[in-house]
Each structure stands twice: as C-alpha cells, then as structure tokens.
Amino acid sequence: MPILTHSPLAARHAQSGAIRGWTLATVLLAALAAGAGIGWWGKGQSSAAAAAGTPASGASAPGAPGQGGPGGPGSRRFGGANRIQPVSVQAVRKQDIRVMVSAVGTFAAANTTIVRPQVSGVLQALQFTEGQQVKAGQQLAQIDPRALQASLAQVEGTLARDKANLDNARIDLARYRELLSKDAIAKQQLDTQEALVRQLEGTVKAGQANVDSARLQLSYTKVSAPIPGRVGLKQADLGNVVSPGDSAGIVTITQTRPIALVFSVPSSQLPQINAKLRAKQPLMVEALDRNGNKFLARGQVATADNAIDLSTDTIKLKALFANSDDNLYPNQAVSVRLQLDTQSDSMAVPQAAVLRGSQGFYVYVVSAENVVSTRVVKPGAADGDWVAVEGQLEVGEKVVIDGVDRLRDGAKVEVIAADPRQRQGATGGGRRRGGGSGAPGAASGAGPGAAPAMPGASAPRGERSGKAAAGASAPRTAVAAAAGGDERPAWLDRLPPEVQEKFMKMNKEEREAWIAQRRAERAKREAAGN
Known part of the structure; x- marks a missing residue:
C-alpha cells in the first residue's frame, strides 16, 4: 500500500487549484447575472417606452420593420406614428394690434451752451453741483470783482465832477440871460455860455455811459446760466484765472x-405721417x-x-420726450x-x-383630441410677441x-407648460420608497404618457438590485438610446430647469457619459443602502 505524504508543496498545489475553480465559477456567475440584468433593463426600457407611447430604442433604427428610413413615418427624429410629441400652446385671441415702424435714433439736447466768463479774473466760487438741473439766470460761479469795482468807482468820480461843472455852467447861463435882458452884457457872451452848457451835458452823458459799462462788467463777475438745463462736469477749478477766450469755458449746459430724438424712417411712410401731423393727431414714439x-420712454413726433x-x-423725424426723470441723455x-x-x-x-413652408405661412392647431393640423x-402687422x-x-x-420643429400634420401631441419651471416634476418632487401615494403615473411612470425615470434617480428598494446591475453593465448602445441623440427624452421634464438646459446642450457622447455616471452613482447608493 503506497504511503501518502502531506507535503507543503502539495498542499499549495491543491489550494491553488481550488482557488482557480472558485474564481472560474465566480466569473461564470457574474457573467450570467450581467446578462440577466441587461435583458431585464432592455425589457424595462421597452415597457416604459410602450407605456409612454414611444417606440423602443432598438425599433427606431433605420430599416426596422414598420419604421422606415430617416424622415419616414417612424423616424425617431421626426416622430413615429405612435410617438406623442410634447408641445406648448397658446390660444388665439382678438386684440388691438399697433402698426409699428422700427428704426434707430439718437437723442439730442434741445439746446446746448458752453458757459464762458465774459470778463477775466480769478475764479473764486462754483455755485452748482455737477449734473444738477439749473434755471435760466441762476448764478453758477463767482469771479474776483475787486478790479472792476475800482474801475467803477473811478468812472463814477469822473461823472460826479462833470455833473458839478454842468450845474455851474447852467447857473452862469441863467445869470447871463438876465444881464442880457438889461443890456448889461454882449450877446456873444451869452452864446458862448450856452455852448459850454451843451458841451458839459455831453460830457456828463459820456460819463454816465462809462459808469453803466463799468457796472455791467462788474455784473459779469457773477456767472449765470443762460438757459435752463442740466450742467455737466466742471471745466475750471477754484483759483484758476478764467477769461472769455477759454474754449472749454467753466461748464456746459444741455x-x-x-429732449429731442432724431431718427429716420422710409420715405414710403411719409404720406401717412404728414396726414397725421396736418390733422394734429399724435404720432407716438417708443424709445x-x-x-x-428694455423700454425707456414714450414721446411724440x-x-x-x-x-x-x-x-x-x-x-428724418424729430420727437420730443418729457424726460422728467433725466433718464435720457444727449447722443444716446x-x-x-x-x-x-x-x-x-x-x-x-x-x-x-x-x-413658413412650401404652402406659405401656416400654424399648427391642436384639437381637443390633442391632434395637430395645419392652417x-x-x-x-406685428406688435411685440403677437402678430x-x-x-x-x-x-x-x-x-x-x-416643439413645432418635429411636428407633422395629424401627429399626436401632449400639451406641456411653456415655462419649464411650471412643468410636471420641475419642482424636484421625486418618488417615494415603497411606492408612496401620489398622482397615478407621476411616480411610477406606469400611467398613460408617463416618461421613463431619469437615469440615476432613486427607485423603490424592490427594484434596486436589478436596476443596479442594468445600470452598471448596460451596453453602450443602450446608454445612447437613453441619451436620445438630438431628441429630448421624456424623462428630462422631471428634472430641474437648469439640469434640463445643461443636458440639452451636451452632444451625444457627453450625454452618454452623463447618463452612465448617474447610473453608477445610483448603483453605489443602492449598494450602500443594502
């Protein structure tokens, strides 16, 4: 009888063979589970698509039975005969439509002036705030007046002297007239005195004019606004010597x-415009x-x-705007x-x-049975968003x-809200564990027209194991079908608006990667929950 020895080497060979056998069995079991998961996932996709009235992804390939090629009745891009296309609608109504003419214009100030000093001197004070509205005659600045005050005093003194000489000459003239009546003086002496009086009267008038001129020059040291309007930024600082020759002046007033708006319209509109103007009918203008x-203001031609x-x-037309809030600027x-x-x-x-199509302009009208027809x-005329x-x-x-880009005459549609934030599921309401209460089809997706759940969304615990396997091992073609290519997947309406917008901006490869990542995250969550 042979003697069996239990050597360490033999033990290691036996253990290695057992491990290889166990590993092979594990791989086979995993492969079977993955295959079952893929089949279950495909069956679930087909069931969800059938419940939503959508053909399964595999049935939409070109050349599939009953589907046709691209652009045919069963084309995935243009919607098959059984596909329900989500659309937004609005009711036809009657309203007043304004006949509008669009143009581009520029605002211009009714008047613009540069405030320059009329006398030279040192700028002592600025009596305005940049950007404020001022009235005509309002004082804006003060120039040093001392030199002009001295000149005024000098001419006033000269005038006073001339007036005194004139008064004295008039007294002598009266005396000479009395003496001549008594034949006490010669007539020539009286004539000479009368000429002297007239000469002094001229001197006084010249002196008075000099005084008035000096006073006027002195008044120019107070710089005033020549027109009402809005002052701009100051062009001179305190202490500067300003003069009438300064090109920039002290400040500009507009x-x-x-405020006036100048714009151009086609000359073909001129007869209608002239008829309104002659009839004194207002022609309203919106800026x-x-x-x-953004609406700015309303004026009148x-x-x-x-x-x-x-x-x-x-x-060219000119329209006037009240601009009481100073919201409009020249050259705007x-x-x-x-x-x-x-x-x-x-x-x-x-x-x-x-x-617009081959038959001209048309609209899609949705019937009570949610079927569209062309009219x-x-x-x-167009007025805002309405025509x-x-x-x-x-x-x-x-x-x-x-949603008109995928519609055809006679297609079945589902009406959804025009605002994505008002659509079903946009508020983030998800499914409840264990099939909690809710509107039929809202959580389970089993109701008519329900869309398949978003890849990566949480599911009831009883469905986790199968869906986790399908999400983890689904082939690339299945992910591409869920991505939808250029189509908008129905389950996307259940997501927040910002996620919808982000998804629709992705290309096909990015969508596939995004869906695969969501499924992987869901598988991790479900595995952690088990």
Whole structure:
C-alpha cells in the first residue's frame, strides 16, 4: 500500500487549484447575472417606452420593420406614428394690434451752451453741483470783482465832477440871460455860455455811459446760466484765472427737459405721417435700449425734415420726450418704434406660432383630441410677441408655439407648460420608497404618457438590485438610446430647469457619459443602502 505524504508543496498545489475553480465559477456567475440584468433593463426600457407611447430604442433604427428610413413615418427624429410629441400652446385671441415702424435714433439736447466768463479774473466760487438741473439766470460761479469795482468807482468820480461843472455852467447861463435882458452884457457872451452848457451835458452823458459799462462788467463777475438745463462736469477749478477766450469755458449746459430724438424712417411712410401731423393727431414714439429689449420712454413726433435723404431714401423725424426723470441723455443711441396706426379687434397669434413652408405661412392647431393640423394664414402687422393674421382660425383655438420643429400634420401631441419651471416634476418632487401615494403615473411612470425615470434617480428598494446591475453593465448602445441623440427624452421634464438646459446642450457622447455616471452613482447608493 503506497504511503501518502502531506507535503507543503502539495498542499499549495491543491489550494491553488481550488482557488482557480472558485474564481472560474465566480466569473461564470457574474457573467450570467450581467446578462440577466441587461435583458431585464432592455425589457424595462421597452415597457416604459410602450407605456409612454414611444417606440423602443432598438425599433427606431433605420430599416426596422414598420419604421422606415430617416424622415419616414417612424423616424425617431421626426416622430413615429405612435410617438406623442410634447408641445406648448397658446390660444388665439382678438386684440388691438399697433402698426409699428422700427428704426434707430439718437437723442439730442434741445439746446446746448458752453458757459464762458465774459470778463477775466480769478475764479473764486462754483455755485452748482455737477449734473444738477439749473434755471435760466441762476448764478453758477463767482469771479474776483475787486478790479472792476475800482474801475467803477473811478468812472463814477469822473461823472460826479462833470455833473458839478454842468450845474455851474447852467447857473452862469441863467445869470447871463438876465444881464442880457438889461443890456448889461454882449450877446456873444451869452452864446458862448450856452455852448459850454451843451458841451458839459455831453460830457456828463459820456460819463454816465462809462459808469453803466463799468457796472455791467462788474455784473459779469457773477456767472449765470443762460438757459435752463442740466450742467455737466466742471471745466475750471477754484483759483484758476478764467477769461472769455477759454474754449472749454467753466461748464456746459444741455437742455434735456424736453429732449429731442432724431431718427429716420422710409420715405414710403411719409404720406401717412404728414396726414397725421396736418390733422394734429399724435404720432407716438417708443424709445428702447439699443438691443430693443428694455423700454425707456414714450414721446411724440414734433416735426419732419424738409427733404428726403437720397442716399438712404429716408426722411428724418424729430420727437420730443418729457424726460422728467433725466433718464435720457444727449447722443444716446436707442431703438425706436413709431406707431403709425392701430388695427382694432384683430385676430392675433404669438409670432412663434407662425411658420413658413412650401404652402406659405401656416400654424399648427391642436384639437381637443390633442391632434395637430395645419392652417394656412396670412400674417399682418406685428406688435411685440403677437402678430395679426388672416385665415381659418377661431378665437380660443390653441396653436403650437414650442416643439413645432418635429411636428407633422395629424401627429399626436401632449400639451406641456411653456415655462419649464411650471412643468410636471420641475419642482424636484421625486418618488417615494415603497411606492408612496401620489398622482397615478407621476411616480411610477406606469400611467398613460408617463416618461421613463431619469437615469440615476432613486427607485423603490424592490427594484434596486436589478436596476443596479442594468445600470452598471448596460451596453453602450443602450446608454445612447437613453441619451436620445438630438431628441429630448421624456424623462428630462422631471428634472430641474437648469439640469434640463445643461443636458440639452451636451452632444451625444457627453450625454452618454452623463447618463452612465448617474447610473453608477445610483448603483453605489443602492449598494450602500443594502
């Protein structure tokens, strides 16, 4: 009988063989589990797609039975016959539509003046605040007056002396006349005295003029505003010697109440504009910021230019704005909307609803059964976001304003809110563990039209193990189907608006990576929960 020895080397060989056997069995079991998970995941995707009225991702490939090629009835991009397209709608209504003409204009001050001193001297005081509104005649600055005061005193003294000489000459003239009546003096002496009086009267008048001139020069040391308006930044500092020859002056005043807006419109509008002006009917003008988004002020056309610009075939108009809040500035460029007329009680639809195709302009109308049909319309004047239309439309009918790029006549649609923040699930309400109460289909996705859950979202505990395996081992093609390519996945509406916007900006590869990462995070959470 052979003797069996239990050597350490033999033990290690036996242990290694057992480990290899166990490892092989583990790999086989893991592969079977992964395959089962992939099958379960694909079945779940098909079930969710069927519940949502959406064909499974594998059925949307070009050439699949009953689907057709790209652009066919079953095309994934353009929506299959059973696909429900989410759209936003708005009702047709009747309203007043303003006939507007758009232009670009520039504000200009009604009057602009540079305040310069009229006498030379040292600037002693500035009596205004930069940017304030001033009145005509309001004192703005003070120039040193002492030199002009001395000149005034000098001419006043000269005038007083001349007046005294004149008074004395007049007294002598009266005496000479009395003596001549008594034949006590010669007539020549009286004539000489009369000439002297007239000479002194001229001297007094010249002296008085010198005094008035000196007083006027002295008054110029108080610099006043020649017009009402808004002062700008000061151009001279205290202590500077200013003079009438200074080009910048002391400060600039612009008259901005009212302020004028100059803009050009096509000359074809001139007859209608002239008719309004002659009839004294107001032509209202709206000023908006340069991008045309923010309303600034409303004014009225004052006059039109006297000639048409041949180079542009336009006519210049001037409108006046009260500008009581000083919100408008000279040389400010703005967008202009001139209201020429008002179309009362017009059929109107949002501008986003009007499309253009081979048949002309048309809109998509959603019926009570959520089926769209095309209606040919003739658009008219546009007022803001609304446009007047003519066509077979009724007030209250709902037209599609969002989601029109994938629609076809006769397609089935689902109406959702135009604002992403108001859509279902946008507030972050998620599923409850154990299938908590809620609206049918809102949490489980089993209701009609429900969308599959977002990849990576939490699921009930009973579903975790299978979904974790599917999320961890799903093939790349399955992830690409969930990413949706250029389509908007239905489950995306359950996410916050900022996440929706971020996802839709991704390309296909980035979406696949994003979904795979969410699933991996969900698998980790579920594994930690178990």
